[in-house]
Amino acid sequence: MSPNNILSPRQFALAIIAVTSGGAVGTLLRDVLLRLQSDPIPRAVATYTNVPAYGSWTGQIPWVLLVINFIGVYCATTLLRTAIRRRDPNDPTRLLVITGFFGGFTSYSGLFVALAAIWHLSIGGSLFVAAGALGSGIFAGWLGLGRRQHS
Amino acid sequence: MLLVTITGALGCVARFLMEYAVRRHHPTQRPWATVAANAIGSGIAGWAAYRLVSFGDQQMRTIILTGFCGGLTTFSSAIAIPALLQREHHWGYAASLVVTTPLLCGGAFVLGMSLAH
Numbered sequence: 023m024s025p026n027n028i029l030s031p032r033q034f035a036l037a038i039i040a041v042t043s044g045g046a047v048g049t050l051l052r053d054v055l056l057r058l059q060s061d062p063i064p065r066a067v068a069t070y071t072n073v074p075a076y077g078s079w080t081g082q083i084p085w086v087l088l089v090i091n092f093i094g095v096y097c098a099t100t101l102l103r104t105a106i107r108r109r110d111p112n113d114p115t116r117l118l119v120i121t122g123f124f125g126g127f128t129s130y131s132g133l134f135v136a137l138a139a140i141w142h143l144s145i146g147g148s149l150f151v152a153a154g155a156l157g158s159g160i161f162a163g164w165l166g167l168g169r170r171q172h173s
Numbered sequence: 174m175l176l177v178t179i180t181g182a183l184g185c186v187a188r189f190l191m192e193y194a195v196r197r198h199h200p201t202q203r204p205w206a207t208v209a210a211n212a213i214g215s216g217i218a219g220w221a222a223y224r225l226v227s228f229g230d231q232q233m234r235t236i237i238l239t240g241f242c243g244g245l246t247t248f249s250s251a252i253a254i255p256a257l258l259q260r261e262h263h264w265g266y267a268a269s270l271v272v273t274t275p276l277l278c279g280g281a282f283v284l285g286m287s288l289a290h
Contacts, residue, residue: 027197041189042182049181049244053174056239094249099256111196111203117189120250126185128248130211130274131218134282135238138222156275159248163256 029112040114044122052090052127059086079147084136087129088155092162094128099166176232177240184214184244204254204266207247208274214246215278219285246278 029037098120110116133155141148188210195206218238225234251274255267 027200029193037189037193038186041185045185045244046178046182049185049240050174050178052243053177053181053235053239091248095252095256098249098253102253102257103260112193120253121189121192122182122185124249125188125247126181126244129239129243130246130248130251130278131214131242131282132238132246133248134215134278135218135222138219138282138286152275156271159252160256160271163252166253167256167260 027112033112036114037112037117040118041122041125044118044124045126046122048123048126048128052129055086055090056132059084079140079143082136082140082143083151084133087132087136088158091128091133091155092158094124095159095162096166098124099163100168103167176236180236180240181244184241184246188214188245188247204250204258204270207250207254208270208277211246211251211274212277212281214242216281216285217245218242219282220289221285223286223289 101119133152137148137152137155140151188207191210192203192206196203221234221237221242225231225237252271255270258270259267
């Protein structure tokens, strides 16, 4: 199947609906899960405003977001490798699931907000968490690729 | 929570439009649109994280950071696409995406942070 790089107005509208729907559900789920972590924003605000933050930098590690990103990378890689690999990048199902849902579910910017909060407490800790976040993501992608098929 | 969901969806649409615009003219360069979306989202996040710090800003802070910036940026595609590219033996392309994304996002975050002060 050759990629459909230019969409008709109807296809374009369908693509926007798919991305909006998937993105809304993914963002909502991430928001709900992030609220499980104990009160991260006030601590972060305290850090930014030079109010002494309580606890060590390890208390600022964004565990929930790290798990969200790990799951998102694993699932997206697995789906792109198998179920929707050969579909057009503008296919509504692919846009709904990959661009919309997993795009909205995972976050790169949230990671940097958390890293900045840690940076104020420990530069080494921030670099350690950054390396761990990237490393765990690459590991999730490797797991998602699964066993290499010999063809 | 409703506004976070809506702005998150808007962020996803903005990222899709960037990817679509690049794919129309340069299909093989589409992953760089995702890199750009991640960098722009991180820059906005850097600004918002350091600008919206008062108690009264908390709701707007969540709407922008968790909602719009969270939707505009994506960790899944930032890793999944390079993973698939390296599987297809495009090692250099995959490595350049994995390396440049955090560097550009970090730079954009610091730029946004400095603009907030």
